[in-house]
Amino acid sequence: MKGLGELEAQVMEILWSAESALAVRQVLDALPQDRNRAYTTVMTVLDNLHRKDFVHRERVGRAWHYRPATSRDAHVAGLMSEALDTGGDRTAALVHFVEQLPPEEAAELRALLDRSRE
Amino acid sequence: MTAALALLAFAALVRISALRVLPGAAWPRRAPRLGVVAWQAVTLAVPASVILAGLALAVPVLPVAAEDMSDVLGACAVLLREHYETPGGFVVGFFGLLGAVALSARWGFSVAGELRTVHRHRARQRDGFALVSRRDVLSGTWVVDDERPAVFCIPGHPARVVVTTGALSVLTPQQRVLALAHEKAHLTGRHHLALTLAAAARRAHPRSRLFAVAEAETAMLVEMHADDRAAVASDRPQLAAALVKLAAGPQPVGTMAINGGPAIQRVQRLLTTGPALTQHQRWSIRLTALTLMLAPVLIAAAPALEAALLDYCRLPIHT
Numbered sequence: 001m002k003g004l005g006e007l008e009a010q011v012m013e014i015l016w017s018a019e020s021a022l023a024v025r026q027v028l029d030a031l032p033q034d035r036n037r038a039y040t041t042v043m044t045v046l047d048n049l050h051r052k053d054f055v056h057r058e059r060v061g062r063a064w065h066y067r068p069a070t071s072r073d074a075h076v077a078g079l080m081s082e083a084l085d086t087g088g089d090r091t092a093a094l095v096h097f098v099e100q101l102p103p104e105e106a107a108e109l110r111a112l113l114d115r116s117r118e
Numbered sequence: 119m120t121a122a123l124a125l126l127a128f129a130a131l132v133r134i135s136a137l138r139v140l141p142g143a144a145w146p147r148r149a150p151r152l153g154v155v156a157w158q159a160v161t162l163a164v165p166a167s168v169i170l171a172g173l174a175l176a177v178p179v180l181p182v183a184a185e186d187m188s189d190v191l192g193a194c195a196v197l198l199r200e201h202y203e204t205p206g207g208f209v210v211g212f213f214g215l216l217g218a219v220a221l222s223a224r225w226g227f228s229v230a231g232e233l234r235t236v237h238r239h240r241a242r243q244r245d246g247f248a249l250v251s252r253r254d255v256l257s258g259t260w261v262v263d264d265e266r267p268a269v270f271c272i273p274g275h276p277a278r279v280v281v282t283t284g285a286l287s288v289l290t291p292q293q294r295v296l297a298l299a300h301e302k303a304h305l306t307g308r309h310h311l312a313l314t315l316a317a318a319a320r321r322a323h324p325r326s327r328l329f330a331v332a333e334a335e336t337a338m339l340v341e342m343h344a345d346d347r348a349a350v351a352s353d354r355p356q357l358a359a360a361l362v363k364l365a366a367g368p369q370p371v372g373t374m375a376i377n378g379g380p381a382i383q384r385v386q387r388l389l390t391t392g393p394a395l396t397q398h399q400r401w402s403i404r405l406t407a408l409t410l411m412l413a414p415v416l417i418a419a420a421p422a423l424e425a426a427l428l429d430y431c432r433l434p435i436h437t
């Protein structure tokens with residue numbers, strides 16, 4: 001199922017910019033019409049997003065309506081602070097290029113670099 | 119009894135000498151991958167010795183173990199039991215077994231727990247960033263809109279390298295390439311496995327100084343190894359500059375610290391090229407690590423091997 005991940009991102013963008021919860025049909029209509037997409041594909045994508053806790057859903061009549069669990073900004077902020085949090089009980093989940101330093105160490109680091117350039 | 123005592127003494131010796139020798143030694147920083155291997159060998163050899171010590175005590179009270187071992191080795195079970203004899207008899211054997219099982223279980227749960235935590239964390243990050251990142255096909259990375267400069271990778275299947283727009287804006291094109299090469303070196307070097315083992319050891323024994331030091335050293339040495347893989351000699355100053363930009367942020371600060379953390383040690387290392395280890399030195403380190411891994415098993419099996427070699431149990435059958 002190549003491309004489903006990309007579709008997830010597209011669907012999320014639609015939900016983030018929507019003013020209220022959307023039904024599957026509304027999401028399908030909001031997607032670019034460049035290719036024929038099946039209703040069931042969009043349903044699967046929304047189901048995946050719900051399973052991963054990125055969207056909430058509520059029943060309206062006989063259909064599910066979906067809305068994002070958080071705003072886009074909050075989503076990015078949450079991921080980033082989780083990614084940058086390397087202190088305390090850190091796990092080996094991510095491997096960083098370098099960790100952010102406290103100001104004193106940062107100054108020493110800069111001084112070190114400057115000295116080598118002289 | 120002798121085997122058990124020897125194993126406990128070995129564990130203590132490994133622990134003490136690792137803490138004395140490894141953190142201050144110059145060679146792990148010159149050959150960081152070997153340094154990681156050494157720390158892993160220590161991390162495994164210490165609990166393995168203690169577990170085997172418990173099992174060695176338990177051999178005389180476990181009839182099945184003695185019979186099985188005698189079958190395999192062709193030694194007589196009575197003799198085997200004699201060779202693992204303990205003065206305390208049943209009680210000592212029982213507690214040995216209990217200790218071995220408890221410690222094995224503790225490690226099993228810690229490794230499983232660490233793997234589960236890490237897996238969940240990575241899946242959340244991968245799924246989450248997939249929704250908001252732009253794929254940069256050329257560099258094979260995910261670019262996320264955030265002004266905080268950060269470059270990191272999410273190991274696993276599929277592995278991802280994530281870069282923030284903040285990082286892209288402070289780095290020069292050459293520095294970007296070097297930073298990404300550093301992350302890819304983490305992935306190809308499977309550094310996350312070494313880090314997971316270190317984290318699991320610390321989870322099993324949260325108060326152990328040995329495993330705390332092992333984790334911190336492993337974390338730093340994999341960074342140094344990735345630095346080495348990312349940059350040839352002429353690129354090292356640029357990699358150092360990239361490191362400083364990302365670690366220290368853009369704005370200058372007045373105060374200075376005295377002692378250096380991992381980032382400072384890395385920058386120092388990138389800016390000064392020390393002599394490489396000789397082949398001879400490298401092999402003696404590898405051999406030591408291998409010995410650390412094999413010694414506990416050999417010590418534990420020594421009484422059984424001795425029993426097998428003596429072989430006089432069979433004599434009555436032939437006469």
Ligand SMILES: [Zn+2]
Pocket residue numbers: 095096097098300301304340341344
């Ligand atoms: Zn790194």
